Amino acid sequence: MRRDLPYALGGLVLGGLLLGNAALTPDAATVGALDVALVAAMAVAVAACRRYPVVALGVVTVAMLAVHIRVRPGVSAAFPVLGAVYIAGWRGHRVAAATASLAFLGGFLARDIWSRPATGPARLIVDWTALMLGWFVAANIAGLVARQRRAYLEQVEQRAIEAERTREEMALRRAGEERLRIARDLHDSLxxxxxxxxxxxxxxVHLARKHGEQPSATLLAIQEASSAAMRELRTTLDVLRAPEDAERVGLARVDELAERTRAVGVPVRVTVTGQPRELPDEVDQAAYRVIQEALTNVARHAGPATAHIHVEYAPAQLTVSVTDDGQASPAHPVTPGVGLRGMRERVTGLGGTLRAAANDDNGFTVRAEFPVGGPDRTAPSRAVQPAQRVAGSQ
Structure with a gap:
């Protein structure tokens, strides 16, 4: 409806101009009720000419011819017809626009010739006719040009959309080829x-047990870590080959991750607060990877230390942190390595924040906050159950 408002206002303005001109023209007849009704019909038709250009053009042409024959308000009767002709031509109805132009010009000229005495100035009629003929030719051409310009702009827009789609398809194809190449390289080497x-x-392990010896904890940890690494590597390869179908890691596997870390000699305690819920896959996986990388750093750099994993669910935020009581100190700042940079890129890429720094009383803390904006019911459930749990260290 709002798109029709300018046309409705235009019809009212043209109607007021027509009635005012009829009142001021010396040789115009008195405007009657029928003439006002004809002007009102013209205004309604102009208001509807965007949706029904041919019907509106016909109504405007007939109404203005009738007003010109009855009242003879001068050239102001041609203005609504000119506007309707332009709109009809712009909407692609060139034949209707040309026919209405000829009909109105013919009726207008016939009325002037019939009403003017034979001794009157015929040159004035010729001048008016030439002027109005120029107006109607210009209105038809302007409508045609406007339609061609709109078609050109639509074509340009369509080409831009097609080019963008082609670029996206090429980018996706190249990304798929790159993923496959990386998957092949990982499979062949790692x-x-x-x-x-x-x-x-x-x-x-088998030989130790065969000789009646108990395998060392370090050897068992190597066996378990290598098995877990193979599982995760296969999952990664599946993601690279078919990212839509591969199973992804998430917070549901934090206990498994903590158990593997305990197996290499690092006591780990897991705490979950808040109400666990379904999370977007990207946030769920990123939170798991942050915890995984932080535990790896504890095992490699913290020395004899205990790690504490804290997962906190808030209404609009997920917070994960890993704190240890190892050798890190504020007096010796940690130089960010590839692992910390990778964590920061994961977190900030999802709109979150990451803090990784030494504690005041020694040790190190990695804390990541992810905005989640409420439950995502479409994501698969990866929440850790129950709502509040503490797993003791080993």
């Missing part, structure tokens, strides 16, 4: 190395 470690650790 998978083989981890498989060797896993097999050798398994053989060592």
């Amino acid at each position: 998978t083989h190395s981890i498989s060797v470690i896993k097999v050798q650790a398994g053989i060592a």
